[in-house]
Amino acid sequence: MSHILVVDDDATVRFTLQEVLGSDGHVVSAFEDAAAALTKVSGADVVITDFAMPGMDGLEFLRRVHTEHPRLPVVMITARGSERTAVAAMREGAYDYLSKPFDIAELRAVVNRAIEVVSLRATSRHLAAERVVGHPIVGSSPAFTRVLTSLSRVAGRDVPVLIRGETGTGKELAASFLHAQSARASGPLVRFNCAAVPADLAESELFGHAKGAFTGAATAHEGYLARAHGGTLVLDELGELPLSIQPKLLRALQEGEVQRVGANSVGKVDVRVVACTNADLERAVNAGSFRADLYYRVAVVDIEIPPLRERTSDIPELIETFVARYRERFGLAGVSLTPRLVDALCARPWPGNVRELDNAIARLLALSDGEAAIDVDALEQDKPGAPQTFHEQVAAFERQLLARAMDAEGGNQSAAARALGMSRVTLIDKLKRHGLFERRRC
Numbered sequence: 001m002s003h004i005l006v007v008d009d010d011a012t013v014r015f016t017l018q019e020v021l022g023s024d025g026h027v028v029s030a031f032e033d034a035a036a037a038l039t040k041v042s043g044a045d046v047v048i049t050d051f052a053m054p055g056m057d058g059l060e061f062l063r064r065v066h067t068e069h070p071r072l073p074v075v076m077i078t079a080r081g082s083e084r085t086a087v088a089a090m091r092e093g094a095y096d097y098l099s100k101p102f103d104i105a106e107l108r109a110v111v112n113r114a115i116e117v118v119s120l121r122a123t124s125r126h127l128a129a130e131r132v133v134g135h136p137i138v139g140s141s142p143a144f145t146r147v148l149t150s151l152s153r154v155a156g157r158d159v160p161v162l163i164r165g166e167t168g169t170g171k172e173l174a175a176s177f178l179h180a181q182s183a184r185a186s187g188p189l190v191r192f193n194c195a196a197v198p199a200d201l202a203e204s205e206l207f208g209h210a211k212g213a214f215t216g217a218a219t220a221h222e223g224y225l226a227r228a229h230g231g232t233l234v235l236d237e238l239g240e241l242p243l244s245i246q247p248k249l250l251r252a253l254q255e256g257e258v259q260r261v262g263a264n265s266v267g268k269v270d271v272r273v274v275a276c277t278n279a280d281l282e283r284a285v286n287a288g289s290f291r292a293d294l295y296y297r298v299a300v301v302d303i304e305i306p307p308l309r310e311r312t313s314d315i316p317e318l319i320e321t322f323v324a325r326y327r328e329r330f331g332l333a334g335v336s337l338t339p340r341l342v343d344a345l346c347a348r349p350w351p352g353n354v355r356e357l358d359n360a361i362a363r364l365l366a367l368s369d370g371e372a373a374i375d376v377d378a379l380e381q382d383k384p385g386a387p388q389t390f391h392e393q394v395a396a397f398e399r400q401l402l403a404r405a406m407d408a409e410g411g412n413q414s415a416a417a418r419a420l421g422m423s424r425v426t427l428i429d430k431l432k433r434h435g436l437f438e439r440r441r442c
Contacts, residue, residue, distance in 0.1 A: 002115050005044040006030040007037045007061065008077065009053045013100075017048060020104055021111065034061040041065055042153070046114045047074045048098075051085055059085075059092060066093050071121060071156060073114035077102065137177065138321045141311040147174070150303050155181035160253070160273045160298045162238075162281075165305030168355030171276040172236065174305055178274055179232040187231025192224040195240035203245045204261050207252070213262025225258050228271045238298065239279030239290065246291045253297050273298055308353045309435030315346045318354065322361035332370045340376045347400045349434070399434040402427075406436065 004026050006017045014030040021028045031037035034049065034056040041047065047065060051058035062074050073095035078085045086097040095117070096110050139145070154161060155178050163171045172191075179189045197205050204213075208223030225233060235241070241249070252258050253273060257266045275298045284290035308315065319342055327335055337345075341364075350356050368374050401420065409415035417427040 002045040002118075003027045003029070003043055004111065005037060005041060005047045006049075007034050007047070007053070007058075008032065008050040010050070013050070013077070017107075020107065024108065026111075034058070037061070038064055041069060041072070042157075044072065045118050046095075046111060047072060048077065048111070049074060050077045051089065052079065059089060062089060062092050062094055068157065071118075073117055075110055075114060136321055137173070138317050139311060139314040140317070141313045143306040143311045144314055147303065147305060148177075150301075151177055152181060154178070154301050154303070156183060158183065158272055159300045160275070161301045161303060162299040163274065163276045163303050163305060164281075165276075165278060166307045166353055167278050168353035169305040169307055170354050171278075171305055172234070174303070175232075175234045175274045175276055179234075179272075182232065182272065184231050184272055188228055189232050189234065190224055190228035191234045191236055193236040195237035199242040199244070202242050203248065206245065207248065207258050207260055208263075209261035210263040213260070217262070220260070223258065223260065225252055225269050225271060226267065229269050231271065233271045233273050235273060235275040235298070237279075238275040238277045239281055239284055241290075243289060243291070246294050250291065250294045250297055253294075275299075307435070308350045308357065312346065312435045315357070316342060318357055319345060319361060322358050323365065326362050326365040330365055330370075332365055332368065335365060335368055335370060336373045337364070338373050338375045341374055341378065344376045344379060347403050349399055398430070399436070402430055402434060402436055406431075 004017075004021055006014055006021075006028060008014050008017070008030070009032045011032070014032065018028045018030055029040060029044070031040070034053055037049075038061070049058045049061055053061075056064075058076055062076065065072060065074055070093075074093070076086065076089040076094045076097040077100060078089070078097055079100055086099075089097055095114050098107060098110060137148070139148070151174060161178060163174050165171050175191075176189065179185060192206060194202070204221065204223070206223050206225060208226055209217050209221045211217060211220045248259075252269065256268055256270060258269050259266045281290055281295050281299070285292045285295050319337065323335075323337060327333065345357070345360070352359075364374055364378055367378070402416075405416040405420050406413075409419060413427055413431075414424050417424040420427065422430075
């Protein structure tokens, strides 16, 4: 399903396009005014626009769309016989054009080709991102697919992005993915962990310092912001950034200027900031431990990475990927996991998310004899991955009961609810809480 934006001052044309493309399963947003449509372009996959319209015409609309979204396919509708107009549109970057009155079959063919181009471009960027990141980006669940779509859309738009998520969900991977698909991909990707540097050194590390700025500063030091010039600066654990240097960071981002500690001059920097955090920054703003103006500066686009419990259908594929990785790394060509072990791993709550699952697979293969398939009894030795607290153990037990009941009843929620002695509404609530509502093989 694709989102198609239609712009035409003729109500009949708008209605026809909505009916035809809507019946093909697409989401169609129609506007009679090009200026109003500009505010909704960011979520579109394909744009169809008339040429002759009052106010802003189609050619100007095309130019403005491609200023912000150069890869977005725009199909121009022209009057019959206006070949000169069509040529001008193509020169401005239009994907294709249709002549009025257009043929429905031709309309569908043009739109389908444009959607295919969008898909191929996304696939190409995805593969390029995997090469930069260094390993596969795994996941096809609805929750994870939505995140990848958001990342792909915003990657080419040079705005700050805030990536939120629990520990181990893959925020750093998402930041690398953004950089690899951006126009800055050939520039540096620099990471600064706000929690790893003591508060009294954070300013010097982030902005740099001049020679003699303080005791021990025998030479000048280039900060992380300057190192990221022309590329992307990833601020890991942004919520831990000392409050005292937040105003200076805000100015650097607003003005594109950096002043080293102890220096009189100011240097220019051109960076895109991608911030990552598992903290609730809005709560920190309300508590006075994080500046509101800095929060709004870094959170122009806010993307949340779902925890593993909300994308459980991805677990088998993740297990397969991790097994292949450590099988090669440890030289265990003949090792595999039994279906019973995969099922048991799928039933775990994974509070540490993808990182915990990765570590568990590495541990299982490292401790194997290297010759036989690893079975479920190996989990008895896998204490580090098991839930430790009372509440974690209760949650894990409840999740296993729910998973078994759904399996036993073939995924029938009403039957599973009866078997467990609860209402269907309660069952659905618990399934959602444990990330089993979209459950497939797990």
